[in-house]
Amino acid sequence: MSKKEQNEAEIFDRGAVRLHRDRAAENLSEFEFLLNEVAETLADRLSDIRRAFPVALDLGCHTGQLANVLAGRGGIEALIQCDVSEAMIRQTSGLNFLADEEYLPVGEDVLDLVISNLSLHWVNDLPGALIQLRRALKPDGLLLAALFGGETLRELRQALVTAESEVSGGARPRISPFADIRDAGSLLQRAGFALPVADTDVLTVSYENPLKLMLDLRGMGEQMATHNRQKTFTRRSILLRAAEIYQDMFGDADGRVPATFEVITLTAWAPAPNQQQPSRRGSGDVNLEDVFKP
Numbered sequence: 001m002s003k004k005e006q007n008e009a010e011i012f013d014r015g016a017v018r019l020h021r022d023r024a025a026e027n028l029s030e031f032e033f034l035l036n037e038v039a040e041t042l043a044d045r046l047s048d049i050r051r052a053f054p055v056a057l058d059l060g061c062h063t064g065q066l067a068n069v070l071a072g073r074g075g076i077e078a079l080i081q082c083d084v085s086e087a088m089i090r091q092t093s094g095l096n097f098l099a100d101e102e103y104l105p106v107g108e109d110v111l112d113l114v115i116s117n118l119s120l121h122w123v124n125d126l127p128g129a130l131i132q133l134r135r136a137l138k139p140d141g142l143l144l145a146a147l148f149g150g151e152t153l154r155e156l157r158q159a160l161v162t163a164e165s166e167v168s169g170g171a172r173p174r175i176s177p178f179a180d181i182r183d184a185g186s187l188l189q190r191a192g193f194a195l196p197v198a199d200t201d202v203l204t205v206s207y208e209n210p211l212k213l214m215l216d217l218r219g220m221g222e223q224m225a226t227h228n229r230q231k232t233f234t235r236r237s238i239l240l241r242a243a244e245i246y247q248d249m250f251g252d253a254d255g256r257v258p259a260t261f262e263v264i265t266l267t268a269w270a271p272a273p274n275q276q277q278p279s280r281r282g283s284g285d286v287n288l289e290d291v292f293k294p
Contacts, residue, residue: 010124011177014084014100016225017122021062021085024221028063028088031219035065037203038146038263039117042066045265046074046115046144053113053142054078059133060101060119063091074113083119085221101129106136113137116145118263121178122225130191139272143193149200149262150180155250156213156242156259163242167235176224184264193268194275203261210246213259214239 024031043066046053052075058066061081070076081096082104083089089096099105101123114133123129133143157175179187181200188196207213217223250257269275 011226012122012124013225013227014102014122014124017221018084020218020221020223020225021083022087024219025063025085025087025091027219028091028221031216032062032065034203034205034220034261035062035118036069039065039069041201041263042115042117042144042146042265043069043073045267046070046113049074049142051075055111056080056113056115057082057106057111057136059104059114059116059145060084061088061092061096062117062119063088064093066115066117067092067094070115076113104129104132104136106132108135109138111136111138111141113142113144116147118146118148120145121147121176126179127187127190130187130193134192134270137270139270140275141270143188143266143268143270145266146263147266148178149184149264150178151202151260151262152178153217154260155246155257156210159210159242159246159249160238162245163238167238167241176226178262179264181262181264184266188266188268192271194271196266196268198264198266201263201265203263205259205261206256207259208256210243210257211239213257 028035054075054077056070056074056076056079058079058081061067061083064081067079067081070079078095081089081092081094082099083092083096084098084100086098089098097105101119102125114137120126120129130143137143153175160175181198184198185196188198205213207216246257247255252258
């Protein structure tokens with residue numbers, strides 16, 4: 001497959017994802033509030049499962065936000081961190097390695113847990129990545145992953161499309177596409193996981209103005225990274241008009257604006273012979289004591 005054909009077959013430019021993270025790494029501590037919030041949620045969910053996961057992989061670890069909050073929760077004895085960005089990895093401590101989530105260099109049946117904090121939404125072949133993770137997990141190993149969903153940045157998306165249509169007479173995508181909660185559970189099933197669950201939480205962050213939101217996205221390394229993105233800077237007139245539209249449509253009485261972040265959490269288990277099976281559809285008979293077994 002030629003480079004052009006590969007780009008046409010893929011949505012995300014993984015080189016751009018890596019570059020954005022490399023640039024964000026040095027000052028990420030100033031913009032990591034969402035990573036910290038979701039890391040706490042993932043750690044709490046792990047604590048609710050009454051069993052130990054001695055060997056765990058933090059997939060797409062950024063600069064170690066999950067490691068900071070896990071602190072041995074879930075019976076983790078060895079937490080291995082990996083990320084596509086070398087600059088991010090350099091800021092972590094302990095066991096770590098550089099890896100692309102799309103080509104994971106991990107053997108089969110070696111992990112008790114894979115946990116991922118806001119990284120998998122940049123993967124082109126999510127079903128393929130999930131298959132790799134399922135194979136890397138031991139039987140009855142756990143996948144616990146959070147990624148941005150389709151409602152993320154809906155206000156900014158609407159403002160940018162409207163502004164560019166007004167200024168340029170047409171619009172191109174300015175916000176990366178995100179996964180749909182309706183598809184998430186079926187993706188886990190396609191990858192061969194057992195007991196798949198996908199749920200969603202909506203976090204609304206208040207900003208003093210839309211330009212501050214755009215600055216934060218760059219600071220997090222979460223700016224547009226699709227192959228069809230505009231490779232030059234967005235015209236200042238478009239950004240300023242988008243900020244005006246955003247403020248007019250969504251601003252509150254104090255002049256602040258909301259930004260929506262939908263977080264989809266995936267929970268699933270690698271199949272095992274003695275594993276609890278889901279009840280037949282419509283039976284209403286699922287024993288959570290058996291799902292979250294000691």
